[in-house]
Amino acid sequence: MIELMILGFLAERPQHGYELRRRMEQLHGYARTISDGTLYPAIARLAKAGLVRRATEPGSAGAPRQTLTITDAGRARLLDRLRQVDGHDITDGSRFFVVLSFLSLLPDRAERDAVLRRRLDYLEQPASFFYDGDRPLRAADVADPYRRGILLSARATSRAERTWIRELLDDTTRQDDTTQKAAR
Secondary structure (H helix, E strand, O other): OOOHHHHHHHHOOOOEEHHHHHHHHHHOOOOOOOOHHHHHHHHHHHHHHEEEEEEEOOOOOOOEEEEEEEOOHHHHHHHHHHHHHOHHHHHHHHHHHHHHHHOOOOOOOOHHHHHHHHHHHHHOOOOOOOOOOOEEHHHHHOOOOOOOHHHHHHHHHHHHHHHHHHHHHHHHHHHHHHHHHHHH
C-alpha cells in the first residue's frame, strides 16, 4: 500500500516528501502513522527502480528539500498495480479504500469496473467476525451486545458499499450505452 500511495499521490502532482507523508497519513488514518523509516526507504527503492525522480531544490529555511515526481515507468507501474488489484487489496477495507482513492486514474472504464466487481463479489460472500464451527454467526445469533454491535455495524457498512458499487456499475453501463448510441 505504501508504494501505491506514493505513486498515486505523485501521479496527481509532484510533491515534497513531508507533504507526501502528510497526505498518506490522512488517507491511511491517524492511527496508522507513516514513519520516515517507512516512507524514505520506499521512495529510495522507487527512485532506484526508475519509478520516481528526485530533484533537489533550496528549502524555505535554507536546508535543501527534494521534490518527487512520478516517471512514465512509475505511472505504468501504478496503472498495472490498479488493474491487478486482488487478494487483501480487495478483502481488507482499509486497503481497498486506498485503491479506490486512485482508481479513477485508470483510463479504461472496463478495468475500473472489473476491480469494483471483484470487491462486490467478495462483499456478497457470507462472512462474519464470529463463527459457530464453520457457520458464520449473524447479529441475531449473538447475545453479547458489543459483538452484536460489531456485526450490525459491519452489515450496514457492507450493505451501503454494495449498493454504491451496484449503482456505479449500473450507471457506468447506462453511460456506455448512451455514448455508443451518440457515436452511431
